[in-house]
Amino acid sequence: MYDFVVVGVGPAGARFARRAAQQGYDVIAFEQGDLGTPLACSGHVSLDVWEFVPDEHHDALFQNDIRGARFHLGGADSSAHPFYKSTPISNAIDRVHLDEVLAEAARDAGADVREHHTVTDVTEHRDRVTVTARGPDDSIDVTAKMVAGSDGPRSRVRDALSLPEPDEFLHGALAFDPDPDHQDFVDVHLTVPGFFAWRIPRGDAGVEYGLAAAPGEDVAGRFDDLVADYGVDVEHRCSGLIPIGPPDTVTSHRGFLLGDAAGQTKP
Known part of the structure; x- marks a missing residue:
């Protein structure tokens, strides 16, 4: 059993997966397509982005x-x-490359990051959560203690956990x-x-x-x-x-939301 299964490996999901793995937790993360695509977000960011980007990637990401x-x-x-x-x-910054860099940093920290895996089902139990993901060749079922839904504005995890939408x-x-x-x-x-x-x-x-x-x-x-x-x-x-407009709650018994799924957008 994993400690965390992360659904969606954009900046929010990748950063959480990396930090959890660095602290010794077993983490698996699913991204339904290629990292960073399709682009649907501006490349204009606050300076604190560099606090969680590995130093060696600064020059490749920086644009202006x-x-x-x-x-x-x-x-x-x-x-x-x-x-x-x-x-x-x-x-x-190069917004597509940011996703790639953060996902690779999560891998380097020990997270099992899998691209081209679409989550098709999330079921919350009293003591665990089960997640089904369809990959290029077959479907896999994963059991974890918690699920982190960082799968965008139309979050499948949010719907599965019966959590409210943003305003x-x-x-x-x-x-x-x-x-x-x-x-x-x-x-x-x-x-x-x-x-x-x-x-x-x-x-x-x-x-x-x-x-x-x-x-x-x-x-x-x-x-x-x-x-x-x-x-x-x-x-x-x-x-x-x-x-x-963030919803009233972004947590359930065995799950929580991050990023766009939680309505956590910059002001």
Whole structure:
């Protein structure tokens, strides 16, 4: 019997798996596809990300220092309200590679991390939890003392444990302009109902454009308008859900939620 089975190996799941393994617990972790894909999250992070990234991976992950933001009440040409500091306050990073690095760190700590394993069933018992995962060749049943659900906004673990959903889900869209941009500020557009749009310069990696809004607000159309206003051609479009409002509880008798599954998103 394992101590923990972790469902979902994004940053939250990988970091928990690593820390638990470092403390001597037996950990198995399942990721349904390739690590870091499909991309559905911004690569703009606070500086404390480096506290749990192995030092040797800093240069491969780092893309740009961010020292401030310009807040807009209109489009790209609208007047901006700047906020700026002399030292970096956040970083742009390679978001896909971050997942890969954190998962490998969990492996190095002793966690059994398995890609291409889709969890199809979670059953909570008085003294254990059983998890069924479908792999490339067959299905396996795992027994553990606890299950950690870090499997995203539409968490299968959350449903199986009858835990409440976050208050709402926003629909987010991302895309990238490949032209390098080393500016040290982000642009934030406060014109999207209930949320905002953004532009993040990522050094040699180009520029990230993104937008989120409540379902039904024509996110795709609003996103097209945003990039058209900047006059750029974007590629690698992707989308995902952003949970807003943590639920009243994220724990059950033999399970708990982490990250997006728990509505734990940055403010």
